[in-house]
Amino acid sequence: MVEETSTISPVSFTEGAVRELNKLRDQQEIGEDFGLRIGVEGGGCSGLNYILGFDQKKEGDTEYTIDGVRVFMNQAHGLYLAGMQIDFQSGLNARGFIFNNPNAESTCGCGTSFSA
Secondary structure, three states: OOOOEOOOOOEEEOHHHHHHHHHHHHHOOOOOOEEEEEEEEEOOOOOEEEEEEEEEOOOOEEEEEEOOEEEEEEHHHHHHHOOEEEEEEEOOOOEEEEEEOOOOOEEOOOOOEEEO
């Protein structure tokens, strides 16, 4: 398996997102061999859904360290995610991760589905 690591980050996190990701990692006692998987998959009301969760590195992944967070992303997903900012909101109206993606032509009201 080819190990690939890049220093150019395709996505960024807000301070709130980093804080929440670190909190989740600690609460769930996620091991050091896991990183945050960011990607896309077919589905949802707009055609594509975001993938965000802790996972182990797989073949075809590029590894990044973004604001101290170990991130895995399939190389093919970079086209859809380049320049995206991930935020976390904890308000009365919404709680969860928010994807601010400049590549999305349209998004669904749920905020986790988009078309490109």
